[in-house]
Amino acid sequence: MEKPDWEITATTVYCDSAGDEVTLMVYADGTCRCTGNRKHVATGKKTRSTNKKSRDCVEADCLTLSRYRDSLLKG
Numbered sequence: 001m002e003k004p005d006w007e008i009t010a011t012t013v014y015c016d017s018a019g020d021e022v023t024l025m026v027y028a029d030g031t032c033r034c035t036g037n038r039k040h041v042a043t044g045k046k047t048r049s050t051n052k053k054s055r056d057c058v059e060a061d062c063l064t065l066s067r068y069r070d071s072l073l074k075g
Contacts, residue, residue, distance in 0.1 A: 003028055003029075004028045004072070004073065006028060007027065007028050008025060008026070008027050008028070009025070009026055009072060010023050010024060010025045010026070011023070011024050011068065012024075013064065015034070015036045015064070017036065017062075018036035020036070022034050022035050022036030023035045023036075024064065024065050024068050024069075026068060026069045026072050026073070030069065030073060032065055032066075032068070032069045033059065033065075034059050034062060034065050037058075037059040037062075
């Protein structure tokens with residue numbers, strides 16, 4: 001796989017697990033992260049739509065994040 005001609009790219013999407021907008025970041029080396037994982041789950045922030053804590057967010061298993069990364073790196 002050829003390395004992209006960019007270093008990092010990001011997009012903001014609504015995340016059901018976080019109950020808020022999050023930013024998905026993908027780096028040219030294929031690594032990626034989501035601001036929702038740290039921002040909402042680690043702090044135990046309550047969602048806007050309900051008065052319950054955000055559902056468990058496991059960044060490594062996030063289909064939205066992996067699909068975004070895969071679409072960017074596809075070529």
